[in-house]
Amino acid sequence: MHRRDVLRHLSYLSGVAVTAPSLLIALQSCGRDEPDLDWSPQYFTDSEARFVTSYVDTLLPRTPDSYRGPGGLDVGVPAFIDRVMAATAGEGDKPSPLQTGILEFDEGARTQYGMPFHQLDATQRGELFTAAEGVAPRYNPQVWGTAVGEQPPVGFYRSLKSMALWGYLSSEKIGTEVLHYDPVPGGYDGCVDLASLGGRAWSL
Secondary structure (H helix, E strand, C coil), rough: CCHHHHHHHCCCHHCCCCCHHHHHHHHHHHCCCCCCCCCCCCCCCHHHHHHHHHHHHHHHCCCHHHCCCCCCCCCCCHHHHHHHHHHCCCCCCCCCHHHHHHHHHHHHHHHCCCCCCHHHHCCCHHHHHHHHHCCCCCCEEECCECCCCCCCCCHHHHHHHHHHHHHCCCHHHHHHHHEECCCCCCCCCCCHHHHCCCCEEEEC
């Protein structure tokens, strides 16, 4: 399964979890070793920024040359997460739940592999993701964007995952080149064959 094919049908998941193991493997399969930190964090410390960068690169890697597709680092997802946190975190809120989660996830990586998460190779990071995916609380099913029933806390792993997908799917490059983009849509049709859109979900 190509990751771009997955993402063409993924736009409705920006606020929920990707749970299928085969989908998680597809997203991880091309992950690189430690990526460079080529952005300046406003909110995160250097070590936290390296964690977020490696997390995003594991979840949303660039596809290989045989099937080119932008990854999360290509569209600036780590910097997007950093800006969201900088804009929404209150004064004196550090460490935030997200920062605490980063620390705990990193400690798990050190316990299992003897290194922080950002220094692990792609296989090791993928193994930690698979384990976290199996135990992390999940989002409730939704009907027209509204969760069914009371939503319990989903925890660090899935919260950061949702934020990364939100940043990725709302980026200009993905919205215009991967998803189906029509800046001036016509009438509303609630029952359209996806094949008529080239197999791609709507960007807007």
